[in-house]
Amino acid sequence: MANTNTTATADTATTAPANGTADGRPDGAAGAVWDALNAAPDGATVSALAEASGSSRATVTKALTAFADAGRAVRTPGEGTGRGRTPDVWAPVVPTVTTGAASTTSAGDTPPAAPADDAATDAAPSPGATEAGVISPDTLATAMQVLADEADRRAAAAESLRKAQEEEAERRARVDAELRKAEQRESARVILTDLLSTVTTTLAAIAADDDEQVARGMDDIARYAGSVRRTTRATTTGTGTRTARAAGDRSAPSPLRPLVVQHLNAFPELEFTPGEIAKVLDRSSGAVANALDTLVGHGEAVLTCERPRRFRAANPTTDRATGDGTTTSSGDGDSKNAA
Numbered sequence: 001m002a003n004t005n006t007t008a009t010a011d012t013a014t015t016a017p018a019n020g021t022a023d024g025r026p027d028g029a030a031g032a033v034w035d036a037l038n039a040a041p042d043g044a045t046v047s048a049l050a051e052a053s054g055s056s057r058a059t060v061t062k063a064l065t066a067f068a069d070a071g072r073a074v075r076t077p078g079e080g081t082g083r084g085r086t087p088d089v090w091a092p093v094v095p096t097v098t099t100g101a102a103s104t105t106s107a108g109d110t111p112p113a114a115p116a117d118d119a120a121t122d123a124a125p126s127p128g129a130t131e132a133g134v135i136s137p138d139t140l141a142t143a144m145q146v147l148a149d150e151a152d153r154r155a156a157a158a159e160s161l162r163k164a165q166e167e168e169a170e171r172r173a174r175v176d177a178e179l180r181k182a183e184q185r186e187s188a189r190v191i192l193t194d195l196l197s198t199v200t201t202t203l204a205a206i207a208a209d210d211d212e213q214v215a216r217g218m219d220d221i222a223r224y225a226g227s228v229r230r231t232t233r234a235t236t237t238g239t240g241t242r243t244a245r246a247a248g249d250r251s252a253p254s255p256l257r258p259l260v261v262q263h264l265n266a267f268p269e270l271e272f273t274p275g276e277i278a279k280v281l282d283r284s285s286g287a288v289a290n291a292l293d294t295l296v297g298h299g300e301a302v303l304t305c306e307r308p309r310r311f312r313a314a315n316p317t318t319d320r321a322t323g324d325g326t327t328t329s330s331g332d333g334d335s336k337n338a339a
Contacts, residue, residue, distance in 0.1 A: 024072075026063075029053070029055050029059050029063070030063040030066070032053040032054060032055060033049060033053045033055060033059070033060050033063040033064065034063070034067070035053065036049045036052035036053040037049060037064070037067070037073060037090060037091075037092050038092050039052065040052075040091070041091065041092060042091065043076060043089040043090060043091035044089065044090060044091075045087040045088065045089060045090070046060050046061055046064070046087065046088070046090070047087065049064070049090065064090050067092075071093060072092065072093050073090055073091065073092055073093060074090070074091055074093055075088050075089070075090050076088065076089045076090075076091070080136055081136070083136075083139070084136075188228075191224055191228055192228070193287075194224060194283070194284040194286070194287050195221065195224040195225075195228070195284075197284060197286040197287040197289075197290050198217055198220045198221055198224060198284045198285065198286030198287065199217075199221060199286065200286065200290070201213070201217055201274070201285070201286035201287075201289045201290060202214060202217025202218060202220075202221065202286060205217055208306075208307070209307075210307055210308060210309065212273075212275075212308045213273075213274070213275070213285075213289075213308060213309065216274075216275040216285050217285065217286060220278075220284050220285055220286060224284070256281075256283060256287055256288065256291045257291045257294060257295060259281050259283075260277060260281070260288060260291045260292060260295060260301075261295060261300055261301070261313075263277055263280060263281065264277075264295075264301055264311065264312060264313035265313045267313075268312065268313045268315070269312075270312065271304050271305070271310040271311065271312045272310065272311055272312070273308055273309060273310055273311075274286075274288040274289035274292055274309065274311075275288075277292075277311075289309070292309075292311045295311075295314075296311070299314055300313075300314050301313065301314055302314045302315075
């Protein structure tokens with residue numbers, strides 16, 4: 001217990017601490033803090049008291065804690081804000097005086113001991129105060145709102161992507177359908193063109209009483225009829241994927257006469273029927289027959305036999321057109337003229 005000196009009278013008694021003055025002011029650095037605190041009766045922060053007393057914040061904090069323990073100072077905690085809280089405010093306690101036989105007590109009756117170490121740390125915040133680093137309710141609410149907005153944004157982006165994928169799938173389906181339709185129409189065009197040529201040639205063979213050509217033409221017509229049926233089914237019952245061309249269809253329409261001329265020139269000493277050339281070129285015999293007739297008219301092929309019709313490559317030096325669709329060699333013509 002601290003040693004005190006007491007001076008008593010009949011009416012009053014004053015108690016002064018041994019390490020302070022008679023008015024209760026502590027000695028040393030704590031005294032300077034005490035003076036600064038009493039100079040701000042409305043309260044001051046630790047920073048303001050440290051500047052006013054010329055002491056460190058640690059010294060001021062320790063002295064104020066001692067004053068508060070002795071009942072000579074009171075602290076008002078700072079208020080919380082969005083990013084922390086305001087500094088605590090310290091104020092001196094107003095002294096209470098009792099007259100008569102009772103002793104006179106002031107705020108300096110039990111002065112706190114002077115702080116011994118200026119390097120002490122700041123006092124811990126009082127219970128209930130918001131500690132530094134703790135997220136305030138306002139900050140937490142803002143963060144939750146940001147997360148909710150982000151969730152809404154992601155949901156909207158996912159929905160937009162889903163719609164874009166559906167639209168792209170529909171576009172591709174339309175393009176596939178258009179391509180499939182174009183392929184089917186092209187296949188039908190090729191088949192019908194060859195069929196028309198075969199029918200025309202077969203009718204001509206019937207008129208010419210060419211039984212062999214008629215038989216071959218009828219076979220070609222039956223084969224093309226099957227291709228027409230398959231193409232019709234593919235057109236009317238098209239699926240979501242592209243279908244291959246029907247068996248017997250031509251891979252792509254190409255000029256036929258150059259192919260026929262090439263075949264004839266490859267075997268200039270041989271004679272061929274339209275059906276024989278058609279089998280080699282994988283084309284209809286009717287189309288080949290039409291091509292051969294055109295080549296004869298142009299002097300590029302020679303009709304060597306009417307029944308069955310046979311053709312060979314033309315020899316420009318010896319063959320000449322007769323005007324009736326056939327050609328004769330120049331030697332034969334000369335002998336006839338001579339006769």
